Amino acid sequence: MEYTHLGRTGLSVSRLCLGTMNFGPQTDEPTSRAIMDEALAQGINFFDSANVYGGEAGRGRTEEIIGDWFATGGNRRERTVLATKLYGATGDWPNEGKLSALNIRRAIDASLRRLRTDYVDLYQFHHVDRDTPWDEIWQACETLVTQGKVLYFGSSNFAGWHLAVAQAEAAKRHFLGLVAEQSHYNLLTRHVELEVLPSAQAHGIGVIPWSPLGSGLLGGAVRKQREGSRRYSERAAASLEKHREQLGAYEDLADKLGHEPGDLALAWLLHQPAVTAPIIGPRTSAQLDGALKALEIKLTADDLAAIDEIFPGYRTAPEHYAW
Template identity: 45%
Template sequence: MQYRKFGSTGLTVSRLCLGTMTFGLQTEEDASRSIMDKAADAGVNFIDTANVYPLGGTESVAGRTEEIVGRWLKGKRDRYILATKAVGKMGPSAWDQGASRKHLLDAIDASLKRLNTDYVDLYQLHSDDRDTPLDETLEALDTIVRQGKARYIGVSNFLAYRLARALGRSDVLGVSRFVSVQPRYNLLFRQIERELLPLATEEQLAVIPYNPLAGGLLTGKHRHDAVPSEGRFTATVGKAGEMYTQRYWHEREFQTIEKLKAIAAQTGETLAKTSLAWVLANPAVTSAIIGASRAEQLSDTLAAIDLVLDPEVKAKLDEATVEYRWGDAPR
């Protein structure tokens, strides 16, 4: 395993981070524990979760993932960097979601209880709550840090201009500053290269991208004309399946994957391993978030840490996917 400084902080994390959003729905607890065991054995010391996980479940199962992670961490909490997130809907009341002071202060306490710990290393906004003033959110997060319930704070799914504004407001207010950003990033979604990644580099923010394999599409195992029987594109994972289908299940993406398969085949590496190595090759990326529904699925992704792409191969991958820098409309 390789390790890297977490942005401008003094923290060091593994270059692969274990994502847990399938734990408790798509992946039962025994399998989830096996996945965490395998990642830990490979040197992964960074675990990412969220209070709304497992993704695709109803409000009634929200929090189950944190509980599974908390039970696994018992007796070894000090050996891992633990990250969780809040903002998503956690209950029936109007204030059971969002980035208001009330919700965030309630949410961190609930997460800590489920995770069976006194603190998380990284507390992140899962998305941007436009209905709550940034100042209120930032001051609430600062309270959480000052109370010792979180060591650092970060964001996920933020547009570059909103993150830039939040950084500016935190400087003006003299409160804790975001140290990381967790965006979606892979060969089929490269829009963040235009503004978010340059901002992160300039502000020395850690970048921990999720979906490096596009929900499994970049394993190359799926066909556009065949409905998958398992994984993130199925109806069994509820709204999550719909979300992933809308993101990636299009003819253009499958045509691109055929090009990527041919490039990977020239190197003798799998498409999954090549795709993850491409994400890690970006100097702005600190740690890529990998996931699995079975422990054996981690073999390829864990091995990607040692794959250094030949510059010519990386150039071919860049060229084959350049249109994904611009969103839905090819240019």
């Protein structure tokens, strides 16, 4: 396993992050535990969750599964860099969502109970809160650090200017601020290259891409549809038709390079300088084993250029659209 620092911190995390969103809704608890055990055995020490994950089993169920796994011992908690998130409403009553000081206080305590731990390594804002001022947010976060409940803070789905403002407000308070940003980033969705990635790099914020396989479309969707080995939702099927020509060319390139399309998509992200660790969301142990192959792929400049020709990206703003 390869490791890197999370943003500008001294915290070492694996180059792949285990996403747990499927635990509960799509993956039962015994299989979830097996996946987490296998991840640790393979050297993946970075796990990501959220207080709203759980699907029909109920929001928070995913954190409960992780907490029950920690409780089985074996230094599982000590070996895990644990990340979770808050923002989404966990109930219908006022102040049960977003980033008010009240919800931050209540949300962390509820997550800690479900996770059966006394601290979270990385606590992330699942979305920007346009109604709560940063001095309120950072004051509440400072309290959590003082109490020993949180070590680091991160964001998710922030624009580049949101990152800049958050860091400026944290600096006024002599507070570390954000150290990670989770962004929707893959070969089909490269908009963050305009401003989010440059802002993250400028502020020492590590980027953690979510949906690295584009909801499965970058995992050989054209071939799988042709073979009838996978069925797609109406939305995914529409996206597949929209990008069929690109995806077909990409799968041909993957064959030429001798890699599975999904492995190549992960490897491409790992070659992007702003990226710390893509989030993988295996539903089975076999899918976890497949994702690990991406760590072995080394892409040349010609390989990267060939991928860019199929999926054109963005130059840093403003040069992309101006001089």
